[in-house]
Amino acid sequence: MSLKKRSTGGEQPSALGALNLRVPFVHYKIEIPDILQGAILCVVPLSITALMTSVLGIPFEIAVAFVLLNNILYLVHTHFGDPTVAGWITAGIPLYVAFLSSYPEGDARILALIALQLTVSGVFLGLGVFKGADALVRKMPASLKSGILIGAGISAIMGEFGSDGRVWTMPITILTGAVLGFFMLFSETAGPLRARYGFFRFVAQYGIAVPFLFAYVLGMIIGEVDTPVIEWGFTTIPMGIILSEYSIFGLGMPPLQYFIDAIPLALAAYIIAFGDILVMDSLFKNADAVRKDEKLVFSPRRNSIIVGIRNFVHAIFAPFISLSGPAWTGGQALVINRYMNNPRSVMDSYWGGATSLYWGMTIAVVLVPVVTLFKPGLNIGMALTLLIQGYLCGYLAIEMLDRQTNLERGIAVIVGSVLAVQGAAWGLGVGLVLWFFLEKNWFADAYVATHHQDSEETADDSVTEKTN
Structure with a gap:
């Protein structure tokens, strides 16, 4: 039970004023379904270890320690007033791998990643501190916003179904999990089933955890997934090895040229991440419309500052290939x-669910038996989360275009298509050019002024005629 209670329609209680510190059991309840779901879905962050070992040459055990540190930093968001369930800049991972692969194997790639992550940190902190993130969300044209979402959605789906996508590594397993996961989360049938049957309501509250487990077991039965080899112990963070072999304290600062090389990719990474900011902004507005008992406040500025801090910490101590x-x-x-989908009596506050998910995931990563149990299913978890991301980006983009003109819809489709095929920088560049030449009416003010002047002159002429 949480000690602090909120008034109906208000924000969940917090401490430290504007920092909005929320402590478990004091400012929010621990949600058991989300803890269990997080524990099962530890396969998603653990899936990045494959790239850390192959691209950066980091041993698996050290890579798991990097993931544990990353999970701990996720908790900074919900403990300091940002409601987002934090993650990576996922859609840009192929770009980061290509960038790092252009350097020789070994320390050079680690230094290149440090330079990239420090540059990304500077972009997020700069836009956060100087309120650029809030301004972007408010003032960016709807055609560009929705175009970024369309592109991010298409990229996520294309990555999974491409010729070398995860789907084809275990097609029956992943597609079965995807169908069940989408049914649980988005099906028109799932709502009535939740209302009518207590068992289905109990199962549905675990989201994609149950579909993942079903698919994982099915994959082992049909031979698409290897049988896990269970090991025992606890995951630790060997800071001495990490600092001496994978950080600036042992390797030194990257050369200036590495930072210069990283600037275009850092800007592209922010553009990709901006799509997630747009998704969050829309999701929290939708949640506020449904759950009238609690007010959720999402600040892109706060989110950007915390993301900048996470990237900075990783860059200094343990560079992370997926970025924060x-x-x-x-x-x-x-x-x-x-x-x-639940009343306050079942899920008291959003904050309990969002934070409990990562408490469960972090605890699971600490337990080596859990890590080794789910190790063969890492591709399943990553594929499910990216397919869901593609779905969400798609429907939110279409929803955003509902009240827009055909011109804006057309620009959004072009922006999204270019972004998916050529990358974020090209997508945004094409979008800005189209907005500049097609959507922006440069003579609107002059037309209004001229039209207003003509109206006044016509009115004066009418008065003169009547007087005469």
């Missing part, structure tokens, strides 16, 4: 769907 991003869209969908 604003949100994990798949995990966000799990928490917010359970929150919206």
